Amino acid sequence: DGGITQSPKYLFRKEGQNVTLSCEQNLNHDAMYWYRQDPGQGLRLIYYSQIVNDFQKGDIAEGYSVSREKKESFPLTVTSAQKNPTAFYLCASSLRGLKNYEQYFGPGTRLTVT
Amino acid sequence: QQQVKQSPQSLIVQKGGISIINCAYENTAFDYFPWYQQFPGKGPALLIAIRPDVSEKKEGRFTISFNKSAKQFSLHIMDSQPGDSATYFCAASSSNTGNQFYFGTGTSLTVIP
Numbered sequence: 001d002g003g004i005t006q007s008p009k010y011l012f013r014k015e016g017q018n019v020t021l022s023c024e025q026n027l028n029h030d031a032m033y034w035y036r037q038d039p040g041q042g043l044r045l046i047y048y049s050q051i052v053n054d055f056q057k058g059d060i061a062e063g064y065s066v067s068r069e070k071k072e073s074f075p076l077t078v079t080s081a082q083k084n085p086t087a088f089y090l091c092a093s094s095l096r097g098l099k100n101y102e103q104y105f106g107p108g109t110r111l112t113v114t
Numbered sequence: 115q116q117q118v119k120q121s122p123q124s125l126i127v128q129k130g131g132i133s134i135i136n137c138a139y140e141n142t143a144f145d146y147f148p149w150y151q152q153f154p155g156k157g158p159a160l161l162i163a164i165r166p167d168v169s170e171k172k173e174g175r176f177t178i179s180f181n182k183s184a185k186q187f188s189l190h191i192m193d194s195q196p197g198d199s200a201t202y203f204c205a206a207s208s209s210n211t212g213n214q215f216y217f218g219t220g221t222s223l224t225v226i227p
Contacts, residue, residue: 004157006157031213033215035217040123040219040220041219042120042203042217042218042219042220043158043215043217044217045214045215048214058214090157090158092157094213096213099146099209100145100146100207100208100209100213101213102148102160102163103160103213103215104160105150105157105158105159106157107155107156107157108155108156108157110155
């Protein structure tokens with residue numbers, strides 16, 4: 001059963017703590033993405049990776065970090081430097097090439113920081 | 115700056131009616147325009163997509179109309195059903211920029227029985 005898994009579904013943290021969100025895919029996709037979703041603002045790109053051991057900042061990378069050590073995995077760390085971390089976080093993956101490809105999304109992780 | 119502008123923010127339609135959601139863009143390098151459907155607490159799923167070499171694409175009750183000169187595209191849902199109640203996002207990307215998608219702000223559709 002191919003797809004993208006994100007865990008956990010709900011995550012609660014105290015302010016000042018770093019937290020890592022998991023994203024795994026078994027679609028054999030080269031490219032992976034992290035988005036943040038807030039009410040009324042759509043999806044905003046945090047980081048993306050086209051291949052293993054390489055990633056680029058998106059529009060709102062400040063306060064976040066990622067790694068891409070394996071093709072299947074693209075974890076996102078929300079650091080204490082992120083001023084407004086409470087949000088719904090979505091991971092996506094796609095094929096990589098010269099033309100555009102559909103991005104497949106995971107079920108999301110809702111992070112609440114108090 | 116919002117690369118893709120979407121309207122309306124919310125929409126209420128009677129069952130059997132037509133739902134219309136509009137998007138506009140500025141970057142003429144965009145060459146792929148997908149629409150995603152998202153149910154509460156779930157990730158978005160691709161509904162239908164179009165490339166600028168055609169002006170319309172239809173899949174079942176869902177149709178994308180594309181106006182290249184006006185830099186606008188819209189989603190039409192015919193015979194809207196309560197099960198269509200969801201949030202819809204338009205997006206755009208350019209093959210020049212590594213499949214980076216730019217999303218609209220979303221439209222919350224409610225179909226009343």
